[in-house]
Amino acid sequence: MLKNDKLDPRLTTLLDELKPASPRDSRAAARGRARFLADAVSARTEQRHSIWTIFQQKEKFAMNLIVSMLVIVGLLFGGSAAVSAAQDDLPNEPLYQLKLMSEDVKLWLLSDRVTEIQMLMEQAQIRTHEIAALTSKGITPSGDLTLRSQERIQRALQLAASLDEPAQSATLQQIRTQLQTQELLMNQLQDDSCAECEPVLQQTREMLRNQLNQIGSGPSAPQSSPNQYQNQNQIRSTQTPLATDNTVAPQGSCTPALDGTGEQNGTGQQSGSGNPSVRTPMPQNNNTTNQNGGGTQNDNDKGNENGPMPGSGNENGQGGQGGKP
Amino acid sequence: MISEQDLLTQARQLDSCALAEIYDLYSPRLYRYAVRLLGDPCLAEDCVAEVFSRFLQALRTGRGPGNYLQAYLFRATHNHIVDHYRRQPIMQELKDNSPDRENTEQSADLNIRQHRVRAAMLELTSVQQQVIALKFLEGWENEEIARGLKKPIGAVKSLQHRALTHLQKILLNDEA
Numbered sequence: 168m169l170k171n172d173k174l175d176p177r178l179t180t181l182l183d184e185l186k187p188a189s190p191r192d193s194r195a196a197a198r199g200r201a202r203f204l205a206d207a208v209s210a211r212t213e214q215r216h217s218i219w220t221i222f223q224q225k226e227k228f229a230m231n232l233i234v235s236m237l238v239i240v241g242l243l244f245g246g247s248a249a250v251s252a253a254q255d256d257l258p259n260e261p262l263y264q265l266k267l268m269s270e271d272v273k274l275w276l277l278s279d280r281v282t283e284i285q286m287l288m289e290q291a292q293i294r295t296h297e298i299a300a301l302t303s304k305g306i307t308p309s310g311d312l313t314l315r316s317q318e319r320i321q322r323a324l325q326l327a328a329s330l331d332e333p334a335q336s337a338t339l340q341q342i343r344t345q346l347q348t349q350e351l352l353m354n355q356l357q358d359d360s361c362a363e364c365e366p367v368l369q370q371t372r373e374m375l376r377n378q379l380n381q382i383g384s385g386p387s388a389p390q391s392s393p394n395q396y397q398n399q400n401q402i403r404s405t406q407t408p409l410a411t412d413n414t415v416a417p418q419g420s421c422t423p424a425l426d427g428t429g430e431q432n433g434t435g436q437q438s439g440s441g442n443p444s445v446r447t448p449m450p451q452n453n454n455t456t457n458q459n460g461g462g463t464q465n466d467n468d469k470g471n472e473n474g475p476m477p478g479s480g481n482e483n484g485q486g487g488q489g490g491k492p
Numbered sequence: 493m494i495s496e497q498d499l500l501t502q503a504r505q506l507d508s509c510a511l512a513e514i515y516d517l518y519s520p521r522l523y524r525y526a527v528r529l530l531g532d533p534c535l536a537e538d539c540v541a542e543v544f545s546r547f548l549q550a551l552r553t554g555r556g557p558g559n560y561l562q563a564y565l566f567r568a569t570h571n572h573i574v575d576h577y578r579r580q581p582i583m584q585e586l587k588d589n590s591p592d593r594e595n596t597e598q599s600a601d602l603n604i605r606q607h608r609v610r611a612a613m614l615e616l617t618s619v620q621q622q623v624i625a626l627k628f629l630e631g632w633e634n635e636e637i638a639r640g641l642k643k644p645i646g647a648v649k650s651l652q653h654r655a656l657t658h659l660q661k662i663l664l665n666d667e668a
Contacts, residue, residue: 175660182659184609188527
């Protein structure tokens with residue numbers, strides 16, 4: 168036993184008997200060394216290759232964040248060359264989506280309603296100019312441009328409706344002026360544009376005209392009341408007008424049928440079956456003739472099926488007062 | 493000669509020269525340690541290969557030894573040996589291998605005694621086994637053992653004392 172930390176010599180002898188180790192086989196040792204070094208070399212190679220992989224995978228989230236931040240910063244400050252370059256792009260060009268994104272971000276960053284309205288109208292005007300630019304190049308513009316423009320104008324009108332009275336009148340006046348400018352531009356394209364472009368152009372004209380009708384002839388017009396824009400917006404999203412009901416009496420907010428006959432759908436907020444976004448605005452007075460000249464009304468109407476214009480008349484003459492409720 | 497710390501630093505970058513030097517420096521010692529406790533050169537060679545393979549894997553994944561490379565490698569070797577004995581008890585090995593290994597009576601006796609000691613050591617805890625093996629087979633000082641096991645010297649001495657007492661009880665009582 169262990170006494171005074173002295174090791175029993177018999178135990179020492181037994182432990183010492185483990186010490187002699189059979190000599191190592193040199194070939195086995197060499198094989199082990201070669202295998203270890205080969206593994207080391209391949210590990211080093213893999214490590215080199217995996218640097219980028221690690222960067223891609225492990226840091227993917229961080230990279231996404233950084234990229235997103237860079238894009239946002241670029242969009243915010245307009246410092247990015249790509250964002251700047253995209254501002255002149257047309258819908259058929261590669262950076263156009265970037266342009267749309269930058270517009271959304273710009274809007275999102277605005278807190279002042281008046282500034283936001285200005286921005287919205289500016290963007291609507293850009294869409295109109297894009298339509299004009301494409302038409303002048305002989306390219307048929309997409310109906311999406313009209314829809315985007317309309318969406319911006321509608322948002323601007325809704326925001327304007329929420330303003331206090333003096334500001335509201337001034338803002339509506341500005342909107343009206345801008346819409347008239349856009350409408351003028353569209354009308355100028357009437358003669359020069361290509362035949363394929365005409366439906367979209369007509370649709371845009373109708374849309375602009377109806378937006379002008381919504382605003383009315385002056386800032387104090389009854390159509391410019393806040394509730395009207397809000398109600399119209401609700402109608403657009405919910406109503407499904409009946410296209411076959413010929414017996415509905417004309418109402419202030421009725422919408423013509425799709426077939427261009429001038430028959431009213433009896434829209435209002437009561438009934439309807441059909442997407443308002445594909446209805447064609449028609450004169451409220453059930454007149455089946457085109458006031459711009461006979462015979463073209465139906466064609467124009469067919470080409471304008473994307474124009475949601477509830478509660479508005481369709482007079483191709485200037486002023487657009489006939490469709491007001 | 494390059495220090496262990498420098499070798500380790502270069503090894504972390506998977507430097508082939510450093511890794512080769514580490515292998516040349518430590519593999520003979522690890523082999524000797526393994527063959528003493530396993531009693532089989534082939535098993536010992538496999539053990540060394542496995543330890544270095546794990547070492548390489550640890551380096552690749554950014555783990556591996558902190559400061560003491562030698563202690564890390566011996567610990568890994570010992571763990572491998574313990575695992576081996578868990579999978580394959582020593583008495584089985586004694587029965588199978590001893591008669592075929594040595595033909596002479598003297599060698600056979602030595603082999604049997606060695607197996608007895610190994611079997612006795614396996615009754616110790618893993619840390620006690622390491623302390624006894626490093627101290628009495630490898631000739632390490634208590635300070636080195638303490639550093640390698642990351643324990644205070646007092647704890648190492650205590651482990652050593654309890655391990656020797658236990659070994660004496662097993663081996664010398666058997667003899668008596």
